[in-house]
Amino acid sequence: MTQFASLNDFADAEDMLVSIRHHLHQNPELSNEEEKTAAFVAEKLEAWGYDVTRGVGGHGVVGVLRAGQGNRSLAIRADMDALPIAEDTGKPYASHVRGVMHACGHDGHTTMLLGAAQYLAKTRNFSGTLNLVFQPAEEAGGHSGACAMIADGLFERFPCDAIFGLHNHPGAPAGTALMREGPLMAAADSATITVHGKGGHASRPHLCIDPIVVISSIVLALQTVVSRSVDSTQTAVVTVGTINGGTATNVIGESAEISVSIRTFTPQVRDLIKARIETIAQTQAATWGATASVTFDSGHPPVVNSAEETAFATEVLRELLPEERVLECPLIPGSEDFAHYLAHKPGCFVRLGNGEESAGLHNPKYDFNDGSLTTGAALWARIAERYLT
Structure with a gap:
């Protein structure tokens, strides 16, 4: 033997x-x-x-x-x-x-x-x-x-x-x-969401479209992607890692940006989460009269x-x-x-x-x-x- x-x-x-x-x-x-x-x-x-x-x-x-x-x-x-x-x-x-x-x-x-x-x-x-x-x-x-x-x-x-x-x-x-x-x-992907609003004086928000308010609503909505869109027998993670916007307390800026980490284990869930992030960004921005752009960076499968x-x-x-x-x-x-x-x-x-x-x-x-x-x-x-x- x-x-x-x-x-x-x-x-x-x-x-x-x-x-x-x-x-x-x-x-x-x-x-x-x-x-x-x-x-x-x-x-x-x-x-x-x-x-x-x-x-x-x-x-x-x-x-x-x-x-x-x-x-x-x-x-x-x-x-x-x-x-x-x-x-x-x-x-x-x-x-x-x-x-x-x-x-x-x-x-x-x-x-x-x-x-x-x-x-x-x-x-x-x-x-x-x-x-x-x-x-x-x-x-x-x-x-x-x-x-x-x-x-x-x-x-x-x-x-x-x-x-x-x-x-x-x-x-x-x-x-x-x-x-x-x-x-x-897991697969490791990332997304960058940039919201474009309308800047102005912090004392006159009604004349502006505040991108920080918009980006905040997107951050909250993203917390529902896994819990409400992914099959409960599957596993995924969506984490907002950075948020950037504004330059001074008395200024409403023109734009704000977040970066998102995405972890998935199947191609189907990977595609689903990317689609949901895109939809959430666009619809939340539209609700406030702003626009949003989303770019994805595909990492390891x-x-x-x-x-x-x-x-x-x-x-x-x-x-x-x-x-x-x-x-x-x-x-x-x-x-x-x-x-x-x-x-x-x-x-x-x-x-x-x-x-x-x-x-x-x-x-x-x-x-x-x-x-x-x-x-x-x-x-x-x-x-x-x-x-x-």
Whole structure:
């Protein structure tokens, strides 16, 4: 019977993984600036015998390893970039770069995939082609590294039958995995609503059309979009993030503006909410004799895990971990650019527990849990071995 990678196989590698993770944590680089991180990753992969391509979609690195005669191919992705946040963890390995830190755990994601890469290069217990994708600029919003790598021919240059990725999950116990078939993480869109009224003196509002009053009525009306327009069995979020208007207390301005964050999990609800926002803005403005313009900025689509690959990954996790440590993941209203890969290829995005006491993502006190490093490395090694059998 074929033996596949287990947690025990990585016990001796734990110190090395912690050392790599701390090095990456101390030397964070922002989106599209990951030159040193990419070089570090590429040098490791080349030393272990991978065929390495640098500069894919910016600072992206792809390491390819072939073994046996199998004709299947697999991609596994890790992100590498950090955030413009000043670290406040007090850790001895805290960031050496002022105002920049790994506040989302990408240092851990990169380390876990490197751990699997070293193990698989030694054992080569698979048959087929393994593509390890180290992605830049996950935090770059609509111009993310996933989009850039895909546009740079990722799937044409490095064909794969499926793609897998993961993200750490603060609040869930370390050493647990959270799985969900279908929609997992939300689409992230935004809207900007600008109301055009008629300015004048604050003491004579009857001669004006006050855009702040109009924009206030729009803000209140938007609170009903989810509760009164979206099917109650569906999930969505509409949040007004900014409101701007006016220049002085004795002046009624010509215009006011709000920005809106929209989170949805299905194309139908996504389209519905955009239509409702447009209608509310126009009709509320018309009620006051004003006009409104609405512009939408489409962000990442939802992360939708395909059924077969999710079942496969869940099965592998249940082989690797005690069954009670493989949990069902709730819907996550945050977004993730891994969604763009899943729009092209079947695959699965896994959430890995970062500890119940972990600070939240994008928080100055956040730190990746080193206790998860061997779990993630073993998961990727076993996924590769099992998929490329």
